[in-house]
Amino acid sequence: MFQRRKSNKMDCHICREKIDDYRAGKLPNDDKLSFEEHSLTCPDCLELLRIQEMADRIIAKEKKIVPDFYLPGRIMQKIGNLEKEPAPVFTRILRPALATIAFAAAIMAGVMIGDFSAGTTDKGAPIELTLMNDADMEMINDLTEE
Amino acid sequence: MTDPEIIHSVLKGKKDNFRILVDEHHASVFHIAMGFVHDRDEAEDLTQEVFIRAWQSLDKFRGDSSFSTWLHRIAVNACLNNARKKRGSPVISRITSLFTSESEAETQALSFSDNPEEILIKEEHSTWLQKALDTIPENQRTAIILSKYDDLPQKEIATIMNLTEGAVEALLQRAKKNLREKLSTGAKKIKLNRRK
Numbered sequence: 001m002f003q004r005r006k007s008n009k010m011d012c013h014i015c016r017e018k019i020d021d022y023r024a025g026k027l028p029n030d031d032k033l034s035f036e037e038h039s040l041t042c043p044d045c046l047e048l049l050r051i052q053e054m055a056d057r058i059i060a061k062e063k064k065i066v067p068d069f070y071l072p073g074r075i076m077q078k079i080g081n082l083e084k085e086p087a088p089v090f091t092r093i094l095r096p097a098l099a100t101i102a103f104a105a106a107i108m109a110g111v112m113i114g115d116f117s118a119g120t121t122d123k124g125a126p127i128e129l130t131l132m133n134d135a136d137m138e139m140i141n142d143l144t145e146e
Numbered sequence: 147m148t149d150p151e152i153i154h155s156v157l158k159g160k161k162d163n164f165r166i167l168v169d170e171h172h173a174s175v176f177h178i179a180m181g182f183v184h185d186r187d188e189a190e191d192l193t194q195e196v197f198i199r200a201w202q203s204l205d206k207f208r209g210d211s212s213f214s215t216w217l218h219r220i221a222v223n224a225c226l227n228n229a230r231k232k233r234g235s236p237v238i239s240r241i242t243s244l245f246t247s248e249s250e251a252e253t254q255a256l257s258f259s260d261n262p263e264e265i266l267i268k269e270e271h272s273t274w275l276q277k278a279l280d281t282i283p284e285n286q287r288t289a290i291i292l293s294k295y296d297d298l299p300q301k302e303i304a305t306i307m308n309l310t311e312g313a314v315e316a317l318l319q320r321a322k323k324n325l326r327e328k329l330s331t332g333a334k335k336i337k338l339n340r341r342k
Contacts, residue, residue, distance in 0.1 A: 020322055051329045058275045059181075059294050067176040067190055072168045075197045079164065082198065 011038050015045045019052060149213035157205060164204075168197055171214055174296055175221045181291035182225035184276045192228060196221045211305055218298075218306045222288055229280070278328040286321035289314055 015038050021027050022035050039046045068074075147155075147166070155163045175196050179189035199220050207216055279287055285307065292303045304314045 016323075016326075019326070020319075048326060048330055052326055055275050055278075055325070055329060056294075062180050062184060063177060063295060065180060065186055067172060067186075067193060071176070071190055071193065072165065072172055075168050075172065075194050076162075076165050078194060078198060079161075079201050082201075083161075 012042060012045055015039065015042070016048065019049060022049075023052065023056075150209055153204060153207060153209075153213065164201060167200075167213065171217055172197070174214065175217060177295045178218065178221045178291060179225055181279075181295035182229060182287075184273075192221075192224055196224050199224065215302065215305050218292070218296075218302075222292070222306065226284060226288070274329070278325055281328055282321060282324045286317055286324060289317045290321040290325065293318055 015035060018027060018031065018035055022032065027035060039049055147163075149167065149170075152163050152166050156167075172193055176189055176193045179192040179196075180186070183189050183192065196217065200217055207213065279290070282290075288307060289303055292298045292306060293300075298306070300311050300314045300318070303309075304311045307314065309317070
């Protein structure tokens, strides 16, 4: 509650706390009178009150500004254009291309890994043996004579 | 037709019905944008951007909150991103601030005479308020803009900002106090500068 005193720090402090309630008309009559009395004698608080009023006036003025009548039309037109516009290059070409390359690379990597592992486990025959022609070395009648 | 019904029809293919939502909500989005940018053309551009974003993610609207709350969230995010872009990289702004003293910056922002009221009326610009609003924390600024520019009740602001009503009330109190201090400090500094 307000106490009727001369302007001092405490009064200024309370005044600043109550400024919103005063402006909103929420202060009881006694407090309202004390507030006004203090504001009239304290230049700092009076200025603060005026500043607050000014700020609210600017806001009220800005709130009166209305958007262009054709803004909704422009928004819908923009949306319509977005629908017609082809997808950007990245979405249209690069993304499928990158997906294909990644898929191919994965298959290649799989094949290579498989190949390496086969090389390490399957020792196989020496190269000389693989080049030999077995048919030349063994006559068919040798087998029939037995 | 309710908003969810309109959205459903748009998603079913009646795309022209989106116009109903634009007609209904564009003024509210515009006022929020005005609170952030204080410029009609820029606010209109932001409004357009907000509706395009809403259009592009309409299928993601789950209906947990009302369409207007969802739209307001998009609007706040768009406006904050726009403000961050304008402010530029924090590193650059910190370097810039090293070379600009606070009083110089205030003087640039406010061309004041002895009576702050006179200047504001004379200049008919909201630079002073804009600068003060820009210096208060983002969540306080958002709360005060939603409250003052779009006249939204605390409950609605709480839903938009994902806070409790109590938190919004406290935020608004702090925002008002902070804003008043910034405006007052600015006025005092300008007065002192002019007396020198």
